[in-house]
Every structure is written in C-alpha cells, then in structure tokens.
Amino acid sequence: MSKNAKFVEKLRETGLRPTKQRVKICKVLFDREKTFHFTINDLVKRISEEFNEKISLATIYNTVHAFEKKGYLKEISINSDKSYFDTNTSVHHHFYDEDTHKLIDCNENDIESINIKKNITGKKINSVEVLIRVASDNQNQN
Amino acid sequence: MSKNAKFVEKLRETGLRPTKQRVKICKVLFDREKTFHFTINDLVKRISEEFNEKISLATIYNTVHAFEKKGYLKEISINSDKSYFDTNTSVHHHFYDEDTHKLIDCNENDIESINIKKNITGKKINSVEVLIRVASDNQNQN
DNA sequence: ATTATACATTATAATCATTCTAAACTGTTG
DNA sequence: CAACAGTTTAGAATGATTATAATGTATAAT
Structure with missing residues (x-):
C-alpha cells in the first residue's frame, strides 16, 4: 500500500x-x-x-x-510565545535546548518513573510532563 | 520596618x-x-x-x-494562551487544574526526586519542571 | 535646595500568533 | 449526477504582548 x-x-x-x-x-x-x-x-x-x-x-x-x-x-508547553507540537503521542518527557529552541525526546529509560504522593481531592491526573531545560555549558547566565 | x-x-x-x-x-x-x-x-x-x-x-x-x-x-509554562507567573521562585513543581485554570504548588515532599539518566553533550541542565494536569474525576473527556 | 540626567510611566499604536467569517469548493452518499 | 455536509480559503478580527515617544520622577551632583 x-x-x-x-x-x-x-x-x-x-x-x-x-x-x-x-x-x-x-x-x-x-x-x-x-x-x-x-x-x-x-x-x-x-x-x-x-x-x-x-x-x-x-x-x-x-x-x-x-x-x-x-x-x-x-x-x-514550553513558553507562551509559541505552540510546539509533537508527532510522538506516547507518554514521554522532553529536553528543551534554550540555545537552539529545539526539543529532544526523553525515552522511557532516560528518566525514572515519577512518584507523586499528593493528590487533589476530586481530581484525577490527566498527565505528568517533565521539561528539562538545557543550555550551553560555557555560556554566561546573566 | x-x-x-x-x-x-x-x-x-x-x-x-x-x-x-x-x-x-x-x-x-x-x-x-x-x-x-x-x-x-x-x-x-x-x-x-x-x-x-x-x-x-x-x-x-x-x-x-x-x-x-x-x-x-x-x-x-502551561499553555500558549497566557503567561503564568509564580512568586515562589524556588525549585518546585505544579499541579494545573484544567477545570479552574489554577495552579497548585507541589511541595518538595509531594514528589520524589527526579533522576535523569541522559545528558545532552555540551549542555548543562538549567531546570527540571514537572507539570501534573488534573481535572474533575467525573467529567467526560471527549 | 536646585538642577541635570538617566530611569520610569503612560496612552496609544504596532505587532504577531491565532481564530473567525462567510463565500467558494470538494468528498461522499444516495 | 445531485444534494449535502464537511473543508478550504483570503482576509478581517481578536487578544495578548511589545514598541513608541512624550511626559514625569528619583537620584546624584552642584
């Protein structure tokens, strides 16, 4: 096909x-x-x-x-300027490169499962998303 | 004073x-x-x-x-519609109530420390943020 | 104290991503 | 093929945010 x-x-x-x-x-x-x-x-x-x-x-x-x-x-969700979309719809997390403004997928194995001990009464968890912001190592931070 | x-x-x-x-x-x-x-x-x-x-x-x-x-x-960062700000500048995570559009702080103890096993060459981690989206338990999801 | 100057505030206009509108077009069903 | 609902389109509208440029104010020097 x-x-x-x-x-x-x-x-x-x-x-x-x-x-x-x-x-x-x-x-x-x-x-x-x-x-x-x-x-x-x-x-x-x-x-x-x-x-x-x-x-x-x-x-x-x-x-x-x-x-x-x-x-x-x-x-x-990365910031309020722009909407980012992802063709990978599975549960996974991201690195966001603040220099290049590019997203990098985080595999299942790159991050330990997240254990949330609190819950909000009457609410169910829809999603848990981790965003890891990275930037060049040798750059000053102002 | x-x-x-x-x-x-x-x-x-x-x-x-x-x-x-x-x-x-x-x-x-x-x-x-x-x-x-x-x-x-x-x-x-x-x-x-x-x-x-x-x-x-x-x-x-x-x-x-x-x-x-x-x-x-x-x-x-929650979505691209609006910018949310927080007077708590320490490292902490959030619940986001999708019904009321309100943020709820997640204390240090509400979430186990996140262990990231991958790293991006030449980049250092600036922040690790978790956003837990919650919504009413008895609501349909369409 | 007064003055000079850089920093702040303001109303309004401009911008930019996104959504709306309503007319024209197209895929599907009978 | 006809009819209809769903889709596309250009351009207008929206709404949050940022720029502009004139006016105002805090501060440091006189």
Missing part, C-alpha cells in the same frame, strides 16, 4: 475526510523516521519547501488542531 | 528605583502568606481592587518582566 493510501485510510478511520491538503500535511508530519517537533511556522516552511501548491494558513491551523483532537499530535 | 520600607529596600538592592507603582505591585504580589500564581490579567484586577489610582498596563508588563529578571518571579 502506498504512503498516500495509508494516510487516506488513517484519516477516514478517524472520521476526517482525506482532502489533498490533509494528505500533504500527513506526508510532512508522519512520513519520517524520527519524531517531529514543530511549531506552526516550522510546518508552514516545510510545506512550502516540499510542495508547489500552497496551503492556506487557516487550513494548517485547522488541520493541526484536528490532528491533535484525533490524537495524531500532542501539544508541548 | 514597615512593609513599604522593606519593598523600597528590596527594590533598591537589586538596582530598581522604588517608584510608587513598583511598591504597589510589590504589595499585591509579596504581601501575602501563600505563594501567588497569576496571569497579567489577574494582577491588573487585583491592583484595581486594592488601589484607587490605576497603573498603566504597560507599566504592569514592564514591572513583571523586571521582577522576573531580578528573580522575584518565575514564569510557569
């Missing part, structure tokens, strides 16, 4: 019409070896690099949000 | 002129028992409640950023 056919199937399975825009965005996001961490701006750039036909910015936003809702993508 | 005099001293010590706006903002932020988690909007509301004279929005932004730079405040 071709890559495209797989994406069409995936979209249809989750109740999203396989439009040509969505299939193209799937190719950019999911047709790759490694996890892809990106901002909307990164995605816009990739799309314009890979295809001649442009996709409207509104569609890119719509699609990313649709994909997030369907569980294809996960949003990562 | 009066509260005001303390704030004046604190400001001067870190090279900030103790203007009346800054002292007022100090009172709102630091003259309280518990840690204060807030957005700029929260702070604006508090100021208008506590004082007759208004402080310009630009000044509030400037002051919060100045205070953050001087280490009086810490920014907490």
Whole structure:
C-alpha cells in the first residue's frame, strides 16, 4: 500500500475526510523516521519547501488542531510565545535546548518513573510532563 | 520596618528605583502568606481592587518582566494562551487544574526526586519542571 | 535646595500568533 | 449526477504582548 493510501485510510478511520491538503500535511508530519517537533511556522516552511501548491494558513491551523483532537499530535508547553507540537503521542518527557529552541525526546529509560504522593481531592491526573531545560555549558547566565 | 520600607529596600538592592507603582505591585504580589500564581490579567484586577489610582498596563508588563529578571518571579509554562507567573521562585513543581485554570504548588515532599539518566553533550541542565494536569474525576473527556 | 540626567510611566499604536467569517469548493452518499 | 455536509480559503478580527515617544520622577551632583 502506498504512503498516500495509508494516510487516506488513517484519516477516514478517524472520521476526517482525506482532502489533498490533509494528505500533504500527513506526508510532512508522519512520513519520517524520527519524531517531529514543530511549531506552526516550522510546518508552514516545510510545506512550502516540499510542495508547489500552497496551503492556506487557516487550513494548517485547522488541520493541526484536528490532528491533535484525533490524537495524531500532542501539544508541548514550553513558553507562551509559541505552540510546539509533537508527532510522538506516547507518554514521554522532553529536553528543551534554550540555545537552539529545539526539543529532544526523553525515552522511557532516560528518566525514572515519577512518584507523586499528593493528590487533589476530586481530581484525577490527566498527565505528568517533565521539561528539562538545557543550555550551553560555557555560556554566561546573566 | 514597615512593609513599604522593606519593598523600597528590596527594590533598591537589586538596582530598581522604588517608584510608587513598583511598591504597589510589590504589595499585591509579596504581601501575602501563600505563594501567588497569576496571569497579567489577574494582577491588573487585583491592583484595581486594592488601589484607587490605576497603573498603566504597560507599566504592569514592564514591572513583571523586571521582577522576573531580578528573580522575584518565575514564569510557569502551561499553555500558549497566557503567561503564568509564580512568586515562589524556588525549585518546585505544579499541579494545573484544567477545570479552574489554577495552579497548585507541589511541595518538595509531594514528589520524589527526579533522576535523569541522559545528558545532552555540551549542555548543562538549567531546570527540571514537572507539570501534573488534573481535572474533575467525573467529567467526560471527549 | 536646585538642577541635570538617566530611569520610569503612560496612552496609544504596532505587532504577531491565532481564530473567525462567510463565500467558494470538494468528498461522499444516495 | 445531485444534494449535502464537511473543508478550504483570503482576509478581517481578536487578544495578548511589545514598541513608541512624550511626559514625569528619583537620584546624584552642584
């Protein structure tokens, strides 16, 4: 089965019409070896690099949000400037390089399981996320 | 020594002129028992409640950023909509209530120390932050 | 005390990411 | 093929934050 056919199937399975825009965005996001961490701006750039036909910015936003809702993508909170998304939707943590502004995945084995001893009455835990900020070793900190 | 005099001293010590706006903002932020988690909007509301004279929005932004730079405040990343700030600048983690959009501090003892086994070549760890998202137990998740 | 100067405050405008709108278009179903 | 719901689109609107530039104020020198 071709890559495209797989994406069409995936979209249809989750109740999203396989439009040509969505299939193209799937190719950019999911047709790759490694996890892809990106901002909307990164995605816009990739799309314009890979295809001649442009996709409207509104569609890119719509699609990313649709994909997030369907569980294809996960949003990562780093700062308030930008939204970062991750094609790896499993439970995992991140390193954030403050020099390059890039995210690096943290595997299951890179971090010991986190034991939370407190709980909030009437609330259940939806997620536990660890963000490890790193920066160049020889740089001054002001 | 009066509260005001303390704030004046604190400001001067870190090279900030103790203007009346800054002292007022100090009172709102630091003259309280518990840690204060807030957005700029929260702070604006508090100021208008506590004082007759208004402080310009630009000044509030400037002051919060100045205070953050001087280490009086810490920014907490939750999502890209809003910036949250915390008057507790020590290393600690948070619960985020997705129903009420409020932060709750996590004490040292509420979470076991996090052991990170991976390191990024040439980079040092600046911070390790855990965010635990919670929501009402009996609510559907869509 | 007065003055000079650098630092702060202010209202308003500008910016920038994101969302909304409503018209045109397209995939799907019968 | 027709009908309809779902989608895309350009451009406008929004909303948080930042820049601007004029006015005001704390501080240090006179």
